[in-house]
Every structure is written in C-alpha cells, then in structure tokens.
Amino acid sequence: MLSACAVCLIAGCGNPQSQTATPDAAALGAAASTASAASLTVGSALAAVQAVSRGLDDTPRSIDPQLTTDVPGQRVADDLFEGLTSIDIGGKASPGVASSWESSADGRLWVFHLRPNARWSNGAPVTAADFVYSWRREVDPKTGAQYAEGLAPIENALDIATGRKSPDTLGVEASDAHTLKVRLQGPTPYLLDLLAQQYLYPVYEPAIAQYGDNWVRPEHIVSNGAFVLRENVIGSRITLEKNDNYWDAAHVRMQRVIYYVLPSRSDQAARYLAGDLDWTDSFAASQRGWLKSIIGEQVVNSPYFGAYCLGMNFQLPPFKDNLPLREALVLALDREPMVRTMRQGMYEPAYTWMPPLPGYDAPLPPWQSLGDDARHALARRLYAQAGYSAAHPLRIKLYTPSQDGDSRHFFEAIAASWYSILGAQVQLYEEEFKVLLQERALHKLPLFYDAWIGDYPDPYTFMQIRYTGNGNNNADYSNPKYDQLIDAAGQEPDNVRRYALFEQAERILEDDAAYIPLYFYATRHLVKPYLRGWQSNVMDRNLSRYMYLLEHQRQ
C-alpha cells in the first residue's frame, strides 16, 4: 500500500551511529518488501531506541527458572538466564554457557567446556559448580520444583526427586571451574535440547543463600542471560534491561524489553493495534480473519509442537477391548473441513500423535487417503461390528474444559459429526479445568479432551505419554509391544535408528486406535514489521537477545 519512495526516504536518513550494528543484508531486503502495513513506514536503519514491548499471556508463576512451569515464565527465564546450551533464533539448541562438549561412545558420559568469559550480572564468573548447585537444587525435594522430573536422564535424578537418595549423588560433577561432567542413565540424544530448558538454567547460590525465596526480586536477583530484571509488577509488567556482563553482549542490540501481562487475547490484540505492543504472545483464533483483514502480514502463524486430541479410556466401557468402536470414532470425523473452517485456518488437521518434526517421518494411517464416502462407510461398518445400531446407539458424554470457550463449537461439531455419520449420541459435558484434570488423572472419564505440548524437539517427549503407567497416560493405554519399542529407543544412541523405532511405535498406536487425533497447534503472534531478529519456530521460543527494531514512523 505504501509507495517505495517513502521507504527509501526513511532509509536515507539513517542514524549514522547505528551503522556499526547495521542489520544484515537479507533483513534489509525484507525491510523494503514488508513495509506494506497499513499505517507504518519502516526504514532500514536501526531505530535510535532499542526497546521492545512484548505481550505475555499470563503472569509467570515465578521468575525463578527452576520453579516456573508455564510458557510466560519460560519466555522471561529465556531472556534472564542461559543454560549450558541456549536457543538460537530458529529455536534450536546452540552453544550457551558451554562453548563445546564431547560425549563417550555409549552416549552416557558428557563433558562440557564452559566459556571462561561467561559471567553473572554482578560480574562473577559462571562456573561448573554453579550448574552442580542448580541442578541439585532442582531435584532436591526440599525445593519443591514441579519439573524435577525433567532431569530424569541424569544419573540418580529420579531417585533424588522421590527422596530415595541424597541430592549430592546426582550424576554431575565439576572437574574444574570450567569443566562439567554429566553422567546419564542412558543415551539421551536430545540432551542438548534438554539443557536449554529453563529448569536446567543455572541460578546464583549466594543470592539464594542470602535472600531465600526473595532472591528473584529485582533488587536481589543475579542472572547470567542477556538481560537483567529491572521491575516485576505482578499481573501487569516485567521490565528487563540489557546485561552488560553477558558474554555475548556485543551482539545484543536490544537495550530494554518490557513484557506486558495481558491474559485476554482480545485485549492483547487491542493493545497491539493501539501501538503499545510490538509483539503479542498470541491472539484469539476467532479474531484471526478480522486481524488478517486489517494488518495482513503482521498476523503470523506457524506449526507448534503440540497436539490436540480426544482420549478414550482403555480400561472403561465402552472402549475397553473394543477396537471397532474406537476405530469408528477416529474415522467418523471430517478433519479437513472441520479444522480449516472452524479453527480459522490456523491449525493443521492431525492424523498422527506426533506433530511434524524434521527428521521424523510420522507414519500416516491407511485411512487417511480414503475418500469421505469410503471412510464414512468403513466407520459405519466398524460401528455396527461393535454392536451399535440405530436402535441401540452409542450414548456417551464427552468431557471438555469449561474455560475453553474458543473450542466449544469445535466440540459441538465433533458430536454432530458422530451423530450424522454413525448415529452415536454424544453429550458434551463441560467441567472446570482442575476438576477435569483430576478426574482424567484418576481414569474416571471414558471420553475426554486431551492435549500435549512437547518440552523439547524430540519424539520421546510425545511417545513417553502412551507408555504403560506413565503419569500422563490419561487413556490408561497399555501395549507391551509399544513399551518394548520405547525401551529400545531409550537404549539407542543413533538418532536415525531411534526415530525409526518411534515410527514403529506410532504405527502400533494407530493400529490400536489409541486416541482420536484432531489437530496440531500453531504459534500465533502479531508482529510489527519493524521488529526484526526473530523467526517462527516449532518450539515457539523467541529470545529477545536476537531482536532489534528498525526505524519506523506511524502515519
């Protein structure tokens, strides 16, 4: 919409001071092409003020990286702290505090070499002992860390977390100030991704010793990431400033990051449109069409490592030992039109348990290629085979969370689809989320909402859920052949062979109709065209340390 001349004009009067840190050529090209946003002129030189305002979906449960459990907490921790590995602009693990590492042939012993110039925000060096302290703190039952289980691959971690061993038996040891040895329970090819999880970030022992729980306050906190905490107003705002002691501070252009807590997605969009936010954490699916029509390319979606599905309880009637019924319900949904129209084209219909992941070839079920009529006919045949008919229809309740208003009409469509294709009478039953969680965990619900978001980009984070007895195995699914494959994958250091084992395991899930796939999640952001230095990625982690602002003018 905007003439190219306006863009050149602004580009011409670039601030000479910012030339030292001029964005790369590719970004410059992109700058000119995407400056078509309704009322913005975007230049190509760095803006004089490098301060980004980011929306946040909720108040983080904690700023303490080892206690926080939610996505907002992870976003803030990603900016404040840095693990042995960090997250690169594409969301992948990259060297962080550790500049290099090697592992033994069996993949069970890893040695990490820490950067000598890695420093805490108070100037003290980040040492191997800091990691030993922090990881022991995470698994120590006295800390009460909800994600202590995340350290499971490290030797003795689970025994310590469950109180059977003392924290100093954890398989981690500082050979010297800058060398850390990590002993694992088994080969863990995703270790480098795991190390970039917030619960494996180092924390500063002297601050915790002195201030206890209060160490996370702006006046006490010491952190080792690209930013330091300046202000934390619960329920409103978290302000970070650049950490000059950060080892890579020379490449951090952003001087200030302000996170605005806005739990309502439509409020976040309103604040974005008013120009208060440069980047939103999310937006409401129901507003996508409208937002697209007014700000076009600023609405950004990309695949996210999460799956939305329905669970069927394997130990309760009517699904126990009833493969035909489970298959009939899986087949009698027209995913493409349902997901595309009802979810505003935001999500991808799912046919597998694992969301797409580079290198992993998720086996599509054979029925995926069937035409609608053939699939419906097959579903009806299976439904009849399971003993149901028009005279004796399946009558069942589908349990869904009451807070998810955005999804209600989607669940209604599922029930309608089963009714029109099979004649099954499904009643929607909304429960408060905590109630649903508890009843689901106690395996009291036959048919229920289920969803999972992966912690790190590896199939294991999804596949472990269906393992016999896993705490998150809400369907109480159990198949010894499946468990064997997962066990074998756990002993396999070679990732190609490992992925092949997971693919086989996934095929078993499909043969057993272990779940009803619906769709895969998507990341959803509104991003101003002048905000650069970020990329959509499957883990949806976007560190402010890579971000920078181009000169821009509102017209």
Next chain:
Amino acid sequence: MLRYTLRRLLGALPTLLVIVTLAFVLLHAAPGGPFDSEKRMMPEIQRSIEARYHLDQPLWRQYLRYLSDLARGDLGPSFQYRSTSVNEIIAQGLPVDAVIGLTALALALAVGGAVGINAGLRHGTRWDYSSMALAVAGISTPVFVVAPLLILIFAIKLHWLPAGDWVHGSPSHLLLPAVALALPYTAYIARMMRASTIEVLNSPFIRTARAKGLPLRLILWRHALPPTLSPLVSFLGPAIAGLLTGSIVVESVFGLPGIGRYFITAALNRDYTLVIGITVLYGGLIILFNLLADLCYAWIDPRVRLR
C-alpha cells in the same frame, strides 16, 4: 458513639471468622489441588511439594495453622505465584485499585449526583426523561462493552490516551479505566438521587419550610439535601468496598495490576491462600465501610440514634 463503634468492630470478628471458615471449607471441598497441572508430576514429587506447603496435614490442622498466621496478619504464601506472599500481592495491587476506584467514585458522585438531583428538581420535564433514559442505558451497558469501546475510540482511533498499562501518578493512564468503572455507578447514583430528591421534596417538613416562607435556596441546601443523601450513604458502604477490591473486567481489559482478577483466577487455580486472603480483605472492607456508613447516617439524619 465510641462504645457503639467498638462494639460493632468486635462484633465483626465472628463474621470474619465465618467468612474465613466458609472460604476455607468450600475451596478445599472443590476437586483438584493447586499443584495439579495438565502435565502430571510423579506422585512422590507432588507429595513433597504439597508437604512444603503443609497440604499433607489433616485439614483441621491446616485450618488452625491458617488462623494463627492470620491472627498475626500473615496471609501465607501464594501457591500460584511461587516465591510470592499473598500479603505482597495485596500490597502491590490494592493501592492501584484504590486510586482507580476512588477516582471512579468521585466521578460517579459528581456527575451522577448532579444529574440525579437536577432530574428530581425538574421532575416530569424533558430534562428528567432524557437524563433517566441515559441512566438506564448506562446501567444496562456492561463494562466489558464500554471499556473496549473507550480503547477503540480514544486509544486506537484518536491516539489521545494509552490503551492500558499502569504508571503510578499518571492521570492519562487513570482516565479511561476510571471512566469505564464509573459509568454504571454514575447511572445508579443518578437514578437513586432523583428518586430520593422527589421523595424528600414531597415530605411534610419541606412543606412546612415553604409555608414558613424560607427562600428556596435555603430549603434545598439546608433542609432537603441532607436527607436526600441518606440512601446514597447506605449504598456507598458496600460500593466503596467493591471499588477498592477492583474490577476483574476493567483490570484485565486495561492490563492493570489490581487484585480484582484474583477473585476468579486464584479460585480456578486453587490458590487457597490467595482466595481466602482477598475474601477476608473484601469482607473486612465491607464491614468497615458499612460501619462508617452507619456512623454517617446518624450524623446526617437526626432520626437515627446509635446505641
């Protein structure tokens, strides 16, 4: 008067105890706990976290522990916001709600009072009907419609005022939330003041004053106004308590760091201490402002005697 006040304050203690007990029992009766999440922990890990917050103890013991902490003014740690105490959350949020709430109240009293008394004095005229039509519209338009509309007009279209956020002492950040919050109160006060004005003007003592030949201005200010205000006073007690503890809608739409939102989010998250903490605070404020309202009542209306 002093004895009366003291007696009322002492009498408030059992009421507060009932509030605490009810909140405690109801919350613990609800299924699910503060540390149940979509991603389940190993049972041993969950137990050790619950032990850290004494949730493993029998309920009566947790209750007694809570009461003894409460007696010392300690509302306990928040479960939802780890490493933060309920006292801190309230200390941070209450002043924000108080500033917005009192500004809204001042706006509502000034505008609503003037419109209502004016309508009452011009009973049956075009003034009366038009302002009451507006008042009905004001009462029936919910805040969750008004607030986004204000943002749309004054922040997104005109760029006059910020669309949200909170900066201490900044009037421009205060204006939109205060107006949004004031609107239903303004309308309600206008209607109430109109009815009360009409009633008082028709009462015998005004007729007497007129018969004595007092000038109209004197009748209105000295004799009519104080009794007109008495229904307002009994309304203001609970209204101020409600305004001080924030509005979930205004807070979330404008992204304000108040405590109103916790009435819902903390309950959904089973953050027992936070829910009970703000419930006790709310209950205490209602008791306090009702007492103040009663004291004012006695001061305005000579027929009321406190014993």
